[in-house]
Amino acid sequence: MRLAGMAAKTASVIGIGQTDWPADHARVRAGQKPHDSYGYAAEAFVAALADAGISRADVDGLIVGPTVAYERVGELLGLDVRWGGQADAMLAVLEACMAIHSGQAEVVALVYGNDQRSAAVNYGGADAQGGSAFLSYIYHAPWGFTSQGALYALMARRYMQERGMSEAELAEVAVAQRLAASRNPQALMRKPITVEDYLASPYICEPLHLFDYCLINDGGVALIIAEAGKAKRIGRAPVPIHGIGRHDLNTGATSLEPRLTDFYQPAQRAVGDQVFTMASLGPSDMDALQIYDSFSLHIPLALEGYGYCKTGEVGKFMREHGISLAKGLPVNTGGGHLSESYMQGWNHQIEAVRQLRGEAGERQVPDCRHVHYSSDVAGKAVSIIYGH
Known part of the structure; x- marks a missing residue:
């Protein structure tokens, strides 16, 4: 994928956040259910917002991980963004950079939460997460994998x-x-x-x-990516x-x-x-x-x-x-x-x-x-x- 016209340092990371993975894991192993995927995502987002030193009003873009729904996360986080969607960890960063480069957003929150351990998500076998729709490329099913x-x-x-x-x-x-x-x-x-x-x-x-x-464990992660010039004005420690x-x-x-x-x-x-x-x-x-x-x-x-x-x-x-x-x-x-x-x-x-x-x-x-x-x-x- 050639990203025509996009220059280096178009965008910078200005905030990061995560849940307490060891504490999450300990509670799950004790039979508790601290959060669902949305709860983990929300906790990580709040931490990233604090790390960046900005308010949710500054955020005008949202990308969520594939474990949660874009619209519902926006509602739960109180974000009324003008641009957004759903992507995995890697493509979320690329899409945020492209949105910033094209002027569709200036400050994009990337939010992920997963209760895969407490929900006993199965990543193998015929009933793997996603079912038969994904088995054709995740598994070499005809050979018994x-x-x-x-x-x-x-x-x-x-x-x-x-x-x-x-x-x-x-x-x-x-x-x-x-x-x-x-x-x-x-x-x-x-x-x-x-x-x-x-x-x-x-x-x-x-x-x-x-x-x-x-x-395999529960938890959440969030990043906030901003247009480079704005990142310098509002970010605590921008990483281009x-x-x-x-x-x-x-x-x-x-x-x-x-x-x-x-x-x-x-x-x-x-x-x-x-x-x-x-x-x-x-x-x-x-x-x-x-x-x-x-x-x-x-x-x-x-x-x-x-x-x-x-x-x-x-x-x-x-x-x-x-x-x-x-x-x-x-x-x-x-x-x-x-x-x-x-x-x-x-x-x-x-x-x-x-x-x-x-x-x-x-x-x-x-x-x-x-x-x-x-x-x-x-x-x-x-x-x-x-x-x-």
Whole structure:
């Protein structure tokens, strides 16, 4: 997707908010129901509004996550906006930037809430969320796959066979993200693990171990994005968006061909060209990465696809160069979906903002100036570069 005429730094993030994920999780595990998805979304929005230091009257655009309805969220939050809609975490940022660029809105709230744990949402099997309407592209149903874990296990096996990555090298992802989570008071899984711990953990769907799978928990996240000039006037600590891009792989998408043959990397290369060109930056300029990680395999695929290492060398890159706060290029500095919280890509965005503001506490990346966000889900690759 070429975003003709849109310049870098057209818009900036001026506010972020979230619910208390550990407290949410503890209450749910105790059998309580703190909120439904709308309640979590509202709590996160109030926090983001306070973080930005603005009032709801300043907000003239609204995008909600696909777990809630746009109209109802607007009613509940008391927002009478002139523009809005519904999108996932990645496309919400792109759509907000495009709305601001085209003059349809100046200050856009992005709001997400999910009660997936307390509601016992099922992401696998014939009764998975969304039902048969989505099974054609989420699961390789004709071959008996009943979960996304089975799909990513197949991808991982083929990738390991073709490019030589070992299970011990894939373990570097879970180990690095647990280290990050151990320094994050809002992470759910804070006990550090080792490569040996990973290898000793049970397979869920071989070759994927327990630590390769994301968490399932309740919570909410919100961001407020404003036109760059207005952001400087009203925002407390604006974080400019330097680049955005998207490229879809539609041919064969319903049979999962793009994932299983080329591991999404043609889309990643195309998006990398878009986003790095728009930002006038490259992989070597990035101080941290935030990569959507419903499964650990997303990390090595993105590292190769966006040019952080050579094709076929990502196992060695992770093992020798490093992808943790202790060594190398920090990836998912909050702990990601594997160890922090499964907010379907939304928590990665607010972690990027915190790093660039210098507000990440013990997990802060020194002199963090540029953060690259990547997502590869359901046939589309999306990238965002946040910076100073």
